[in-house]
Structure formats: structure tokens, C-alpha cells
Amino acid sequence: MGTAVLEMEATGTVPNASSKIILGVKRMKEKQLNKKKWIPNKKERDLVWTALGMAFLIVFLGSWYYHHAFPQSFNTRTFKGVFKEFGSYARLPLLFVFSHYVLTVILRKKIVKNLVRTITIKLLKLTRQWHVPVAILSLALVTLHVIGVFLYGFRLDFSYVSGLIALIVLIPVPISGLFRYRKLDKKWHWTTGLIFTLLFLIHSF
Template identity: 45%
Template structure:
């Protein structure tokens, strides 16, 4: 172990100022999953084939989509603020930095809650009936690529991820956009 890894282990996995929001987001996500699965469990078998149920699982996906756009806005703002065209635009850069700070603070909690909606969406799709078509396959691939993102995000807090969080996040974003809009 090098010195940086030893310091990282002493600090804990999540910085102290972000811990409360992190754990609060986990509690909210757990409640969303718990009540969502309870709702799905109480449905009758005849309603699983209805258009109303299809709207229900699409609503789970739509909620996740809105939250994921917020999560991805952090990376977009990070790129935009580094553009050379903004060097002389102090006012614009000031507002962008305020937005960047806001999206950075809420990036992890919103992502955790979005993952809860993704889990409900995936479970409801399998309950509805998984068919091997483009939409379902792209969603399944997105889900598989999403799996390492939160794990590498924990390593990101420790600066031990070697950019895996960003790479797997970009791969997920591409597959997610394909699944959402094609």
C-alpha cells in the first residue's frame, strides 16, 4: 500500500460532509424500492398484461431518466466550464461554477435514488414479460453496464478508481440514451 491508500483508509469511504446526504439517499432509495416492490406484489396477474401496468413501469423509467439527466449534468457542466470560449465570459463562468457546485453536491444522492427507480423499472419489465427486441435488449445492456458505476463511484471517493467511474458512467449514458430515445 502506498501513502495515499493508507490515508484513504483512515478517512473512511465517504467524506464526512457528504455522509449525511449519502445515507439519507440510501434510506430514500430503500423506501422507494420497498414500497415499489410492495405495489408490484399486490397487482393481480390479469393486470400485468394491461396498458395501465405498462404505463406504470414506463413511469418508473421516466422518473429514473429525469434523475439521470441531473446526474449527467455534472459531467456536461464540467466540460463546458473548461471551454476556451468562456475564458472572457466571467459572468457566465461564475453562474456555471455555481451550477457545477450544486450538481456536484447532489450527484451521488440523486444517482442513488435514480438506481432505485431503475431497479423497479427492470423488475416491472420482467413482470410484464421480457421480449427479445431492441428496446429490452438495450435496457438490459444498460443495466449490466450500470452495475460497476456505483462500485467505482465508491472507489472514486478514495481516488483509487483510475477513471473507471467516468468510463463506465459514459458507457452507461450512451446505452441509456439509446434505450430511452430509440
């Protein structure tokens, strides 16, 4: 038995004591290195960077489309319909982002039990994992919508003013979201996110 173990260690199939120590030290160093980064979790960090890359691509291509599809004038009914569509596209991902807050409240208040609670927990894990990446993509669509509004020309009516107020409230949302990774936001992300969602829904509908 002992000979078999020694042979397995020699071939590398079973790590010996020294290799286990080296592996443990490497893992500790990786954890310390991750803690120094703003987003400690590597998988989450990769998702965020991927979403940021996609968001910049969406904004770039959308802006390019604006200027090449409407070279003569932005002050047309067709162009208005286009930038309004980008605002409409942002609704679904924003509702997904907001669902994270709803599911959290449901579990904290113990509104559901048994099987429904189990399903809610699984949904919460899903929305938590994709909360930031989906939020970033929705911000890209909102950015395209805002760019289109100002290219078209700002108007002093309910739709434009409510949108402007929602935009002002939106600014601290991603900033406070960054501070959440270091537990420094003091619930500002929750509060501003909720207010923005309500204002966005008022503006959209």
C-alpha cells in the first residue's frame, strides 16, 4: 500500500506534503492579491470587465449609427423614434436589475415559505450574479437614449423634464455601486437605485 502511494506521488498523481504546502501558499497569495483589487471576486471581476467592453461597443456603434443614418438633421420624427427605441430597450434589463432588490426584500421579510422560498433563493442568486453586468449594459442603452435626446433637441415638457431628473438621480447609482464592493456605500446604492427605477418607470410610461 505504502509503495503504491510512493509510486503515485512520484508520477505526480498524488501531491506530496511539500507540494500541498506550495499549493496552499500560492492560494493564500492569490487571495491576498484579489483582496487588494477593488472587486475581490475574480469571476465577478471578469463579468464586469466583459460587460464594460460590450457597453462601450454598444455606445460606439449606436453613436456611429446616429451620425451615419441621419447625416442631414437630427431634428426629425424618424430620429426621435430611434432614440426612443433605445430607451425602451433599456426597460427589460433595468427591470431585471430591480428584481434583485425585490427578491431581497421578499426573503428578508419572510413573505414566502417552503418551495416558493427555495425558488426565490435560487432566483436571488441568479440576479445577484448578473446584477452588475446587466446594469452596465442597461446604462449603455440609457446613454444612447440620452445622447439622442440632446442631438434631437431638449424640450420643456413632462417627458423631457422627468427624464432629466431621472438622469440626475442615476449619476450616483453606479458610483455608490462601486463603493458597495468595499462596503462603503451606506445604503446609498439601494436608495438611489430605487428612486431612479421609479423615476425611469414614470418617464417611460
